[in-house]
Amino acid sequence: MGNAEIWMMIVGVSIVSILPRILPVAFFSRFTFPEVLKEWLSYIAPAVLAALTALSVLVPQGVIDFSLKNHYLWAFIPTIIVAVKTRSLFFTLLTGISVMAIIYNFFIF
Template structure:
């Protein structure tokens, strides 16, 4: 098996482009003392990202706001939301959402 230099450079470049944005902020922020208000603010970033991803999946259809086409997903999101609020467990929330959607799709 022959390894061409172009393929090797593409793989190495992709690895570098993936590695730098993850490691550079970690290296810089580990040396900086972030104030308490900044740490509280950063705690909400994963929640905001997850909410944006879920909301887009539930409410956007073909680039337009559409609530009527995703009825099973909306119903499955309700128990998942309550588990998320009550337990604050990502694993429990995901499992609840998957099981809820499976049950709804089985019966409807």
């Protein structure tokens, strides 16, 4: 594969990736939406994030795991508490990473 082919592939993938993001914004920016719809749409991003988080925590191996051996569940509990209390991304990440490191290095279950 030549250098020109690689650049064509990079440009093509970039266009295919950016068009679905730009076209809706360009099209819908001309309209004014009702407040009810704006409020309803504001819940989509947190709902998607919650679904992805729940999937990562509760289904780490492809099977729902509520057991005591689920490391992700144990790390999630103190991490979510710190996130709610501090509302700080830094302290939340620090807690999650620290708890996972402690679990992997000191606990065998």
